[in-house]
Amino acid sequence: MNTAQKSLRDKPVARWSALIIVSITMFCGYFFTDVMSPLKPLLEKDLGWTSGDYGWFTSAYGWFNVFFFMLFIGGIILDKVGARITGLLASGIMVIGASLKYYAIANTFPEGATILGHSKQVALAALGFAIFGTGVEIMGITVSKIIVRWFKGYEMALAMGLQVAVARIGTLLAMAAPLRIVDYFHGNIAAPLAFCLVLLIIGFLSYFVYIVMDKKLEASMEKVEDGQESDSEEGFSFKDLKAVFANRGFWYIAILCVLFYSSVFPFLKYATDFFINKFGMAPERAGDLPGLLPLGTLFLTPIFGGIYDKVGKGATIMIIGSILLVLIHGLFAVEGLTNVTLAVILVLLLGVALSLVPSAMWPSVAKIIPEKQLGTAFSMIFWVQNWGLMGVPLLIGVVLEKFCITSAPGAEKVTYNYHIPMLIFMGFGVLSVVFAFLLKNADKKKGYGLELPNMKK
Numbered sequence: 001m002n003t004a005q006k007s008l009r010d011k012p013v014a015r016w017s018a019l020i021i022v023s024i025t026m027f028c029g030y031f032f033t034d035v036m037s038p039l040k041p042l043l044e045k046d047l048g049w050t051s052g053d054y055g056w057f058t059s060a061y062g063w064f065n066v067f068f069f070m071l072f073i074g075g076i077i078l079d080k081v082g083a084r085i086t087g088l089l090a091s092g093i094m095v096i097g098a099s100l101k102y103y104a105i106a107n108t109f110p111e112g113a114t115i116l117g118h119s120k121q122v123a124l125a126a127l128g129f130a131i132f133g134t135g136v137e138i139m140g141i142t143v144s145k146i147i148v149r150w151f152k153g154y155e156m157a158l159a160m161g162l163q164v165a166v167a168r169i170g171t172l173l174a175m176a177a178p179l180r181i182v183d184y185f186h187g188n189i190a191a192p193l194a195f196c197l198v199l200l201i202i203g204f205l206s207y208f209v210y211i212v213m214d215k216k217l218e219a220s221m222e223k224v225e226d227g228q229e230s231d232s233e234e235g236f237s238f239k240d241l242k243a244v245f246a247n248r249g250f251w252y253i254a255i256l257c258v259l260f261y262s263s264v265f266p267f268l269k270y271a272t273d274f275f276i277n278k279f280g281m282a283p284e285r286a287g288d289l290p291g292l293l294p295l296g297t298l299f300l301t302p303i304f305g306g307i308y309d310k311v312g313k314g315a316t317i318m319i320i321g322s323i324l325l326v327l328i329h330g331l332f333a334v335e336g337l338t339n340v341t342l343a344v345i346l347v348l349l350l351g352v353a354l355s356l357v358p359s360a361m362w363p364s365v366a367k368i369i370p371e372k373q374l375g376t377a378f379s380m381i382f383w384v385q386n387w388g389l390m391g392v393p394l395l396i397g398v399v400l401e402k403f404c405i406t407s408a409p410g411a412e413k414v415t416y417n418y419h420i421p422m423l424i425f426m427g428f429g430v431l432s433v434v435f436a437f438l439l440k441n442a443d444k445k446k447g448y449g450l451e452l453p454n455m456k457k
């Protein structure tokens, strides 16, 4: 290809710059997604929330995605109007939702004021989180499409892996920073939200830089001969939806996805409280432990992805990751095992599981589903996944409140026995193993090639 035919995406500096910008927006999104998790004990102590309130609020992340089909709608909008407007809309929605959540936590409301059976504060915070959840999930699909646009034919898998890694630094910070920020601001529980809101606004503004780059990319692509480099991906169609629904391998991988993530991300929502209650950790340090989980995945996800690329064994990798989940949550569930070193080892192993399964799962989707149906398939997998991200935190909150309180009624500090919630997480692990085996079996029958390397020799 001569210089005259090159488009902007052929320049490494340009495509990596685009990746950095959109990764910043996703980093801020992941940070805000989990920023309240280490604050659960404080929400109960200072604001009078119950575990049921917390579970209900946390489940709000998936409300609109699940019930209003926002992931499909976001996918259709993305295909119709493109990544520039969709990304701007999505990051704007993130800022609006986060602002409402901040307003709810930063203010006090008249006692007895309730909405849908929850205090006005909990209800408004939940509504804010539901709006935010719509924005961040649509942003996730948009960023995937942006990466394909800039990196197709180049380092696409690496770029996707690095984007997830940067986003997960956001999760890490969300575990480690909030209690320190609260301390720094003399016990102000809304301070971490304000900090994160500022980051989201920076993420929103930085997206304008991406828009400028995208316009330049488009102009440069128009100049390329024969329109070879134009975006030739197909949009959403109901025919594709039917074809994806009829694919048994799709259902196995979608169900594995919801089961697997149901025992990881919802666990993170309760992890700080769990380590305080079961392992007797000091509240101000308890968030550091779950912070180790995303830390390990930063390095391991690309390594396991590389192994899948070169050696194959994708279905086996998903089976191993799922078995690890069962062992980890099973050991967490054992009463009397309260050694902090053991907790550290188990969290690190959970990081290994969270690297193994996604590194094999996402590339495997592309082996099961034809390329023209991939966009539809991804938005449907995220939709199925959101049922778990919505339902499981709610389930755990209700179970904690109904069956697990160990403190005397009216005690200043409510304490919990996490045995049943950990058994529930283990149950999801067991079901993940079953579906990982079903997937491997289907692969043998249908020849998806999940056990084969991704790279051609």
Ligand SMILES: N[C@@H](Cc1c[nH]cn1)C(=O)NCC(=O)O
Residues within 6 Å of the ligand: 030, 033, 137, 140, 164, 265, 358, 382, 385
């Ligand atoms: N759809 C996201 C969900 C999520 C929850 N918290 C952060 N992200 C997702 O599946 N991300 C993939 C991942 O492995 O991080």
